[in-house]
Amino acid sequence: MNDGRPVLFYDSGLGGLTVLREARYLLPYERLLYVADDAAFPIGRWPESKLLERLVQLFQTLIADHDPKAVVIACNTAFTLAGEILRKAHPQVPFVGTVPAIKPAAERTASGLISVLATPGTVRRAYTRSLIESFAAQCHVRLVGSEKLAELAEQYLRGEDVRDEALAGEIRDCFLERDGRRTDIIVLACTHYPFLANRFRKIAPWPVDWLDPAEAIARQLVRVLEPDMADTLSGQADRAIFTSNPDSASLQRLLAGFGLSLSVR
Structure with missing residues (x-):
């Protein structure tokens, strides 16, 4: 029916x-x-x-x-x-x-270092910080608000040239090293970002799990x-x-x- x-x-x-x-x-x-x-x-x-x-x-x-x-x-x-x-x-x-996939990220991380790659609006939202307090209090969660990444994803989808240097500048702050540990999970907290995930993997300074909630x-x-x-x-x-x-x-x-x-x- x-x-x-x-x-x-x-x-x-x-x-x-x-x-x-x-x-x-x-x-x-x-x-x-x-x-x-x-x-x-x-x-x-x-x-x-x-x-x-x-x-x-x-x-x-x-x-x-x-x-x-x-x-x-x-x-x-x-x-x-x-x-x-x-x-x-x-x-x-x-x-x-x-919503940002913070709960599954906290469940999967081995290093305890998680980054949330999002738009500035999602980073500012109290809802996002509430998720961190509820599900990832034992982790170090870095919120990274990208001004340009959603637009770069749109350009890439439409077949326009998007340079690695531009992408690298937007994801650089997601990668943290602390006390011999490294960020091991990055939450893709904007539905545009998974379209660029393969590009991210190529330019990342080390391998991480790019968490797509789709x-x-x-x-x-x-x-x-x-x-x-x-x-x-x-x-x-x-x-x-x-x-x-x-x-x-x-x-x-x-x-x-x-x-x-x-x-x-």
Whole structure:
């Protein structure tokens, strides 16, 4: 059975495609709708009050227009700021959020030195520090806020040249040596960053575990949908909507690689 209602994925740009890709493997019959608020990108630089206002208004429109069966906020910055407010505003819709994977990092580390590579907004958030206090108090956790990395990931995805030197400058502060120990896990706390993980591995000063939460988010989505999971195809195409309303052949080709067609108003 498939009632045709989509699962809605939200991000500020292309990063949430890392989560959508994992969800597609686990949920082959669901109709997917990807929403990129690229008109506001990068949202990590927005004042919190202005960003919260924008997110509340945007989701009022999205939920009214598309009646999603579930929403995945595939963006650490957006969910750590607005997740609970959106859940209270739309109790009829299950929300699956994205938070820095600090708990699994603390469980896996051997050295006790963890870095969280994030946007400045996620680094500032009290939610992030609460996760550290709750799950990684026994570890040394370094928060590294990158001003440029999400934009570099977007450029890389679009086929533009991104130099190793630019990436190295953004991840350098993640690597710490202390008392003969080294950072051994780096949490990728922005869904854009996994697209650059192979580049990070090549330029890192030593090997670390780059922790990508996309698969865990997709598994949580499966658990949320389990009572209402589609078991037949809807016959409707999976779509992507961008708030800047671009009409770009290169973007259409990129999205086609994720099984999405670009909707242009």
